[in-house]
Amino acid sequence: MATSVLACALIALSPPRTQTIGVDDRVHQDDGQQPARVARERVSRDMLELAGTRAGDIVYDLGSLDSVPILAARNFGARAYGVGLEAAQAEAARRSARERGVAQQVTFIEGNLLTASYSEATVVTLDLSPGLNLILEPVLHRELRPGTRIVSRRFGIGAWRADRTVQASDGTTLYLWTVQRPPAREPDIFFVPTEQAIVEQMLELAGVKSDDVVYDLGSGDGRMVIIAAQKYGARGVGVELDPALVRTSNDVAAAAQVGDRVRFIEGDLFDVDLSDATVVTLFLSQSVNRRLEAKLKRELRTGARVVSHQFDMGDWPPERTVRAGDGTSLFLWTIRKP
Ligand SMILES: C[S@@+](CC[C@H](N)C(=O)[O-])C[C@H]1O[C@@H](n2cnc3c(N)ncnc32)[C@H](O)[C@@H]1O
Secondary structure (H helix, E strand, O other): HHHHHHHHHHHHHHHOOOOOOOOOOOOOHHHHHHOOHHHHHHHHHOOOOOOOOOOOOEEEEEEEOOOOHHHHHHOOEEEEEEEOOOHHHHHHHHHHHHOHHHHOEEEEOOOOOOOOOOOOOOEEEOOOOOOHHHHHHHEEEEEEOOOOEEEEEOOOOOOOOEHHHHHHOOOOOOEEEEOOOOOOOOOOOOOOOHHHHHHHHHHHHHOOOOOOEEEEEEOOOOOHHHHHHHHOOEEEEEEEEEEEHHHHHHHHHHOOOOOEEEEEEOOOOOOOOOOOOOEEEEOOHHHHHHHHHHHHHHHHHOOEEEEEEEEEEEEEOOOEEOOOOOOEEEEEEEEEOO
């Protein structure tokens, strides 16, 4: 049981599998272009299709050649920009746009793709290198509005988890991200997942059973409550400020087939009513735990258990402390009321 549950959770938490997207071989075969160019245009079209490009979109192709912007305008009705060309490339790309009848809808911008402004983009395409994608990541997070789609050919963007990966017509991998709303406020502590073996240790320490309701405060990618539901049959509630992590949690819960036993609240853990929790799990910090102490004592029922990974509760002594597999401590408290 333990092995299959863990394997299932691992599968659910891993990136989505690569699919192959359809190729329409009719595109541009009749206009006498060279094979390399035809192949490049097919991949460009795959990228724009994956982004769901449509009329009204504003496409920025970073580190551009001419094919993505020209196709975006010609085949998808978008307004398009190619950014980061050298002067001679930009001139050739403009000539090509004129020849293809889309000079009005396409702009080629010479210069540094790291310092250009992309804030009006609704679609961004990248065919760069792992290093450049990594340098671009904070720029993209800062510049792009929620709902903007990013497609990268061949490479991911640092540790940013792609929503989808597909195989392009030339066999290369295409990655898709949709920019999420930022958290309503700065989280008290940033996302670092608890290792799955330690998640299980925490749930064991709390003695989780099928009639428990497990709340994970600051639930990250949802693993704590998903494993509580999968392995122990418990119900679970995750509370998380970051909408992107809430979305991941819902995706993982659905893939792990526990969507009916867990739910994720996008919100501040200090604002959520804990009165139906029988177990609360924490991986926050000592200062956040201390700020939580009064709320836990006030809202939790007698017999509810609180387990914290790594951080104790200051003046509230734990009833048990055990060593976790990663060398940190796990702390257990049980709520007792007079
Ligand atoms: C260290 S991670 C732990 C994630 C998860 N509980 C685990 O053990 O894998 C802390 C999480 O708390 C979230 N967080 C921080 N402050 C929060 C707050 N006030 N309300 C809700 N979530 C918060 C962060 O976004 C982050 O995902």
